[in-house]
Amino acid sequence: MIRVAVVDDDFRVAQVHAEFTERVPDFKVVGVAHSAEQARELVDTRNPDLVLLDNYLPDRSGIALLAELDVDAIMLTAATDPASVRAALAAGALNYLVKPFTAEQLGSRLTAYARYRGRLPVTGGAVDQDEIDRAMRLLHEGDRPAAPKGQSxxxxxxxxxxxxxxxxxxxxxxxxxxxxxxxxxxxxxxxxxxxxxxxxxxxxxxxxxxxxxxxxxxxxxx
The missing domain is CATH 1.10.10.10 (Winged helix-like DNA-binding domain superfamily/Winged helix DNA-binding domain)
Structure with missing residues (x-):
């Protein structure tokens, strides 16, 4: 089971993202935070595997917070300027999804993350370049364009x-x-x-x- 923390300043949006996440098999939301301070406390106390992180938080930016967190993260944000995208990736974001998005779009990225995590577990022996390349491809499998009408x-x-x-x-x-x-x-x-x-x-x-x-x-x- 992959433990997820959802961080968004909007209570309703955070709940929607948590519901989207809970629909994906083998994912469980362990907590929701609405500020950077709450997010840090949540990470420290609940030890999630993955944080779904908004950038626009009331006390500081999610990107600034991300640089200090020792946990996998996917940015879920309305920030679309190239500087924010580059800063988020430089801070360690594994993926970047622009709001608003559908349950299917988030679900496909979470499923890809699970496969990436399975290929590169937190513990284990050394891996070669081919294994790293496969893991990176798996991580971004969910970034493909939407499926044809009627296909999820x-x-x-x-x-x-x-x-x-x-x-x-x-x-x-x-x-x-x-x-x-x-x-x-x-x-x-x-x-x-x-x-x-x-x-x-x-x-x-x-x-x-x-x-x-x-x-x-x-x-x-x-």
């Missing part, structure tokens, strides 16, 4: 994750049952993953002789 990047990632958890090729019916979505929805996303080169489709023939589509991932996140 978050759902697509959940379907791909379900495929990668399997020990063998899986059908749309099996994915649908695991994720609690309609079989037709699972089939649509699986087909899109195959078209994008992220999954391979094969056919399995049952007793009735009618073939069933089976899917397996073309690469593993680990």
């Amino acid at each position: 990047p978050l759902t697509s990632q959940l379907v791909l994750d379900a495929l990668q958890r399997g020990e063998s090729a899986r059908s749309a019916a099996e994915i649908a049952e695991e994720l609690g979505i309609a079989r037709a929805t699972a089939q649509r996303y699986l087909a899109a993953l195959a078209q994008d080169g992220k999954a391979r489709m094969t056919l399995r023939y049952g007793a009735s002789g009618r073939p069933e589509h089976q899917y397996e991932p073309l690469s593993s996140p680990r």
Whole structure:
């Protein structure tokens, strides 16, 4: 479970961001802060893995605070000037998402962060350059343009994750049952993953002789 702290001066916005975060599997909001002082106390007492940080705080800027925090952070802010973006990245922000944004946009970045964190855990042995390159690509997987109408990047990632958890090729019916979505929805996303080169489709023939589509991932996140 990835522990998240949400920091935003607007109470309502902070609650919305917390709700967006809680929708993503394996993410849990451990606290909300509305100022830099509250944020520092929250980080010190609740030890989050990730901070979702606004820049416009009442007592100081989020970017200034970020430079002093020893924790992963993603900026969620209305600041769109290049100087702020560069300063945030220089201070250590792993990603930068401009308000307003949708639950899907935040969810795709959180899912990408989880995969990056899995590739580069906090503890462990040395990694080589290829491993670092893979981790960086995973971190920004969620930065792609929005999916075509009717397709959710978050759902697509959940379907791909379900495929990668399997020990063998899986059908749309099996994915649908695991994720609690309609079989037709699972089939649509699986087909899109195959078209994008992220999954391979094969056919399995049952007793009735009618073939069933089976899917397996073309690469593993680990």
